[in-house]
Amino acid sequence: MGMFIAESVSDEILRKSRNTRLIALDLDGxxxxxxxxxxxxxxxxxTAISNGIDVVIATGRVFSALPERIHKIKGMKRIITxxxxxxxxAKTGTFIYSNYADEHAIMRVHDVLSKEKYPVEVFTEGRxxxxxxxxxxxxxxxxxxxxxxxxxxxxxxxxxxYDFLEEHRHKIENINIHxxxxxxxxxxxxxxxxxxxxxxxxxxxxxxEIGGATTSKATALREICLESGVAMENVMAFGDRPNDxxxxxxxxxxxxxxxxxxxxxxxxxxxxxxxxxxGVAYAIRKLIFGKL
Numbered sequence: 001m002g003m004f005i006a007e008s009v010s011d012e013i014l015r016k017s018r019n020t021r022l023i024a025l026d027l028d029g030x031x032x033x034x035x036x037x038x039x040x041x042x043x044x045x046x047t048a049i050s051n052g053i054d055v056v057i058a059t060g061r062v063f064s065a066l067p068e069r070i071h072k073i074k075g076m077k078r079i080i081t082x083x084x085x086x087x088x089x090a091k092t093g094t095f096i097y098s099n100y101a102d103e104h105a106i107m108r109v110h111d112v113l114s115k116e117k118y119p120v121e122v123f124t125e126g127r128x129x130x131x132x133x134x135x136x137x138x139x140x141x142x143x144x145x146x147x148x149x150x151x152x153x154x155x156x157x158x159x160x161x162y163d164f165l166e167e168h169r170h171k172i173e174n175i176n177i178h179x180x181x182x183x184x185x186x187x188x189x190x191x192x193x194x195x196x197x198x199x200x201x202x203x204x205x206x207x208x209e210i211g212g213a214t215t216s217k218a219t220a221l222r223e224i225c226l227e228s229g230v231a232m233e234n235v236m237a238f239g240d241r242p243n244d245x246x247x248x249x250x251x252x253x254x255x256x257x258x259x260x261x262x263x264x265x266x267x268x269x270x271x272x273x274x275x276x277x278x279g280v281a282y283a284i285r286k287l288i289f290g291k292l
Contacts, residue, residue: 022224028061038278103172121151121161124171198211238257238280
């Protein structure tokens, strides 16, 4: 587990941080403070950009679910969405890279999930879809383990989510499954992990997320680095959940939030303040700019 940067920082971490050319940022639980981008964090990111450092959002969210304020970060060029299924031009909204799951793998997932009762969301073409019955139930009754406001605002209801999944199997970015009970989530993780051609990860305590065999934030980040001529050694990456672990492990400086899961902290070089304490801004100011 990395050191807590509010207490001490090694000379090696400082040296690597001062050579940062790209900052990769998860959103929920990392960059966002109570689901919002704070003024201090936005100003810090724009200062980094003005100093020649590329800032890349790397989120599990689908493109259409990005907060409006993210699009107002001046100078940001690219956004990684759906855990690495897409790299999108931040200015035009056009996909410049895609890494879909194999359609046969998707149908194997379809066959497993369609026998179950769990709420499922399907990400395709930059949007997220959910079964109309689940959508209507959330609107009427709420939920103890899903976020009704967020789902109702960012998901499009369809009649028959599994028919929709089959119809769009060629271009599936992500499948998001919600669980009320952790033992059911753990059991489904074991089942899905046995299927070939997919990756299974998580960005919240009550969900699992399914992508393609090579789909990850780290894979998409490597693609950006290759195009930009930036070595992964010169990347600083922030995250808090298992879907962030790969890019945190591969970055020159991997930083976990204080609110991160233990496995993410174990993969990180150091730990910053929590997202609600603006830990991203704190770490960038301290490690890259040498001032708070």
